[in-house]
Amino acid sequence: MSLPTVLVGRDGVSSLRLNATRPVAAHSFLSRDRAEAGNIVSRLSPENEALAREIIARYPRPKSAVIPLCHLVQEEHGHLTDDGMAHVAELVGVTAAQVQGTASFYEMFKRHETGRYVLGICTNISCLVLGGAELLARAEERLGIRAGSTTADGRVTLEDTECLAACTDAPMCQVNYRYFGQLSDADFDELLDDIASGAIDEVVPAHGTLALVRQHIPDDRVANIGPPEIQVAPQWFTRREAYLAPTDVEGGA
């Protein structure tokens, strides 16, 4: 199955489009089940090992392929398993500690099992002033968990994230690193409903599936880059004014 075009952003206007060029992996997130069944499979599959060797061949030095190979392990297993990292080390000719030392620098590599969906809500400054903390509280209440944990059914891992580098679309969140921006409460509830029902599977692949995703940014989304004298106030700043504007209250002037 090929990954469909993904509209990132719930408004249908301001969207990044992601197009995948290779099949989505069908890894298991609940390797806990496998472990309980005494059937731990945490090295790369023969198919992915062959792909790993292809990837290694693209680099002048095998160890330069550590990061893409860690993505491959995460895509297959849902997180970076010890055996998966040992397999990467074996393939590129370094120690497992060196692989772990590299991977542990990057937040996107998970050393623990996650839910099928990793929902990250930005509470950094632009999102914070536009309701990011309220969205996080809303998610915690609806999912019944605190940020940093996973629902009992293994479906959702909730994260409180730092800036997602998409401040112009604040408040932002991401599901398996696919972006959803300018979220109203209603948008966010709809997103949570889609996660609960699985409807989001049509646009968001399983956690860990990242490889060869091409990103296209429409012209009207290009960053506001230029000398200070030609820069205008960022979009989120204008929306902040609307967000803070007094609302009509009963009996008010």
Ligand code: FES
């Ligand atoms: S502050 Fe939220 S995306 Fe930058």
